[in-house]
Amino acid sequence: MEEKIIKAADVRQEKGLMLNVENLSISFGGLKAVENFHMQIKKHELYGLIGPNGAGKTTVFNLLTGVYKPDTGSILLDGENITGKHTIDINHAGIARTFQNIRLFGNLSVLDNVKAGLHAHYVYGTVSGIFRTPKFYKMERAMNEKAMEILKVFDLDEAASYKASQLPYGRQRKLEIARALATEPKLLLLDEPAAGMNPQETQELMDTIRFVRDSFDMTILLIEHDMKLVSGICEELTVLNFGQVLCSGATKEVLNNPEVIKAYLGD
Amino acid sequence: MKIKNKTFRQNAITYAMVLLFYLICQGLIMSGNMSSLMKGLMVPICYYVILAVSLNLVVGISGELSLGHAGFMCIGAYSSAIFAVCVDGKIPEMAELLLALVIGAAVTAVFGFLIGIPVLRLRGDYLAIVTLAFGEIIKNVVNAVYVGVDENGLHFSMKDSLSLGLSENGIEIINGAQGISGLPRTATFTTGIILVFITLFIVLNLVNSRQGRAIMAIRDNRIAAESIGLSVSKYKMMAFVISAALAGVAGVLYSHNLSTLQATSKNFGYNQSIMILVFVVLGGIGNIRGSVIAAFILTILPEKLRFLSDYRMLIYAIVLITMMLFNSAPKAIAWRKSIKERFFSGKKAEAGKEAQ
Ligand SMILES: Nc1ncnc2c1ncn2[C@@H]1O[C@H](COP(=O)(O)OP(=O)(O)O)[C@@H](O)[C@H]1O
Numbered sequence: 001m002e003e004k005i006i007k008a009a010d011v012r013q014e015k016g017l018m019l020n021v022e023n024l025s026i027s028f029g030g031l032k033a034v035e036n037f038h039m040q041i042k043k044h045e046l047y048g049l050i051g052p053n054g055a056g057k058t059t060v061f062n063l064l065t066g067v068y069k070p071d072t073g074s075i076l077l078d079g080e081n082i083t084g085k086h087t088i089d090i091n092h093a094g095i096a097r098t099f100q101n102i103r104l105f106g107n108l109s110v111l112d113n114v115k116a117g118l119h120a121h122y123v124y125g126t127v128s129g130i131f132r133t134p135k136f137y138k139m140e141r142a143m144n145e146k147a148m149e150i151l152k153v154f155d156l157d158e159a160a161s162y163k164a165s166q167l168p169y170g171r172q173r174k175l176e177i178a179r180a181l182a183t184e185p186k187l188l189l190l191d192e193p194a195a196g197m198n199p200q201e202t203q204e205l206m207d208t209i210r211f212v213r214d215s216f217d218m219t220i221l222l223i224e225h226d227m228k229l230v231s232g233i234c235e236e237l238t239v240l241n242f243g244q245v246l247c248s249g250a251t252k253e254v255l256n257n258p259e260v261i262k263a264y265l266g267d
Numbered sequence: 268m269k270i271k272n273k274t275f276r277q278n279a280i281t282y283a284m285v286l287l288f289y290l291i292c293q294g295l296i297m298s299g300n301m302s303s304l305m306k307g308l309m310v311p312i313c314y315y316v317i318l319a320v321s322l323n324l325v326v327g328i329s330g331e332l333s334l335g336h337a338g339f340m341c342i343g344a345y346s347s348a349i350f351a352v353c354v355d356g357k358i359p360e361m362a363e364l365l366l367a368l369v370i371g372a373a374v375t376a377v378f379g380f381l382i383g384i385p386v387l388r389l390r391g392d393y394l395a396i397v398t399l400a401f402g403e404i405i406k407n408v409v410n411a412v413y414v415g416v417d418e419n420g421l422h423f424s425m426k427d428s429l430s431l432g433l434s435e436n437g438i439e440i441i442n443g444a445q446g447i448s449g450l451p452r453t454a455t456f457t458t459g460i461i462l463v464f465i466t467l468f469i470v471l472n473l474v475n476s477r478q479g480r481a482i483m484a485i486r487d488n489r490i491a492a493e494s495i496g497l498s499v500s501k502y503k504m505m506a507f508v509i510s511a512a513l514a515g516v517a518g519v520l521y522s523h524n525l526s527t528l529q530a531t532s533k534n535f536g537y538n539q540s541i542m543i544l545v546f547v548v549l550g551g552i553g554n555i556r557g558s559v560i561a562a563f564i565l566t567i568l569p570e571k572l573r574f575l576s577d578y579r580m581l582i583y584a585i586v587l588i589t590m591m592l593f594n595s596a597p598k599a600i601a602w603r604k605s606i607k608e609r610f611f612s613g614k615k616a617e618a619g620k621e622a623q
């Protein structure tokens with residue numbers, strides 16, 4: 001068992017970096033929301049981005065996904081330079097995300113939310129769709145199967161036919177992760193996935209995130225407030241404070257760093 | 268799959284409804300029980316249904332408030348009428364109508380695309396105002412052009428028919444504000460209903476396809492849609508162009524139901540666009556079957572209320588408001604739900620609980 005783990009770690013090292021961010025900055029008016037941000041995430045890693053409210057964590061996600069264009073800096077995804085690209089192209093390059101304020105397709109069914117995520121991988125033309133060619137049926141069937149498979153991971157398969165907006169809060173968060181996964185990303189960004197969940201739901205979510213990482217061979221970066229969740233599943237952390245990196249490294253070391261404790265207590 | 272069966276059943280109900288309407292009306296016509304006034308409304312009902320359904324594609328499915336739909340209808344009507352005059356008597360009626368439909372849809376689609384380029388960069392109220400302006404521009408331009416044809420080909424002018432410089436055998440096609448005359452009037456109730464079916468087929472199948480899902484996803488949350496790689500501009504344009512092309516088809520039906528085609532503020536002006544929007548809003552935004560029903564009722568209603576003479580428009584307005592309340596007031600919705608539940612036993616109520 002232990003041997004296996006060590007081997008897996010070796011493979012990780014060999015495969016190199018999934019994300020390499022250097023010198024990333026952006027300011028809104030006079031406010032330097034993120035300054036000189038840097039971060040290295042290895043393949044298959046579960047990485048945490050933490051920091052007090054307003055530190056700039058969500059802004060980092062928005063920079064990584066092209067919602068904002070950085071003033072300076074570079075972002076390499078699996079060796080590919082994605083700095084300044086459009087959100088759509090960045091998703092196609094392999095980054096998918098969830099949002100701190102849930103953004104689902106509220107009027108679509110739970111199933112269709114995930115199928116929308118599968119859009120780029122199960123292709124047929126407009127004419128094929130309107131005239132219901134065999135290709136339409138083949139693709140839709142394959143999509144349904146794949147979407148149900150993903151929903152099952154999040155225990156949402158029973159709710160597939162409900163409108164997304166009918167789901168309770170905790171399950172909406174899960175559906176967002178399912179939809180992001182459907183795009184088959186290399187790197188998954190989760191913005192406070194446990195926000196608003198009770199302890200039991202949080203525990204379940206931790207297990208699910210770990211499961212997703214292992215069974216989908218995913219690299220995951222998550223923003224989190226819940227210290228228990230962070231210390232429970234993240235292998236490495238970066239701490240952000242007032243838009244700047246306070247420190248980064250292995251989870252245990254970072255959480256015992258006196259500066260980090262000060263930043264959090266002073267919050 | 269459970270979900271698929273549900274949409275299949277819903278669509279089947281819509282088609283069946285149109286078919287039933289057709290059969291009843293044909294029965295009334297055959298047995299001589301329909302007034303000539305009502306008979307004259309059969310084709311208009313068809314093009315209003317097509318207009319309402321196609322506008323719902325943009326307003327309800329794609330989520331953009333467009334107020335220029337009558338303009339697209341105008342393009343379809345004029346392009347097909349020009350064609351009809353050019354080939355009048357040279358090809359069989361059915362072939363003429365068929366080709367006119369293709370041409371009307373294609374020309375309108377091209378205009379829809381060109382207008383869509385600037386318009387779809389805008390959002391919300393701005394988009395509404397600019398589409399309204401485009402609709403008016405189309406109507407006014409069409410009113411100011413003179414087009415003729417002779418053995419040397421087509422001639423254009425913006426001044427008057429004399430400056431077209433037509434040869435002796437040349438014929439005037441568009442005579443400025445006097446429009447196009449000598450049209451074949453080949454549209455029938457049956458062709459109208461067939462076109463309604465085709466429109467429903469295209470829109471309902473589009474909505475339940477990969478593309479329709481993308482269009483609705485973008486409507487529901489643009490930022491999230493981009494985050495999963497959906498191209499906002501591509502799918503907004505797709506909905507806009509298909510909607511325009513179908514409005515063009517309605518225009519072809521309109522022009523083939525008249526002997527003289529003129530662009531007035533009554534048929535192609537903004538009040539017409541607003542009227543179509545009223546059908547959509549009343550039938551329920553995003554509800555295709557609702558659009559069909561609303562367009563049908565509101566086209567017939569003014570005629571049915573004719574006996575009220577002076578009070579006609581007052582009653583019409585009251586009916587509008589009542590329908591609106593029935594459709595969207597929370598109390599009315601709750602009441603309709605309770606009725607539904609009583610009819611369909613407790614099955615649905617339980618399903619609702621599970622969702623929590
Ligand atoms: N679009 C924006 N315009 C102006 N200020 C912004 C914008 N986005 C974020 N900010 C500011 O940047 C800072 C960091 O915000 P955010 O990244 O949301 O913090 P966190 O996610 O760490 O709580 C805040 O002060 C916020 O007000």
Ligand SMILES: [Mg+2]
Binds near residue numbers: 059
């Ligand atoms: Mg945040």
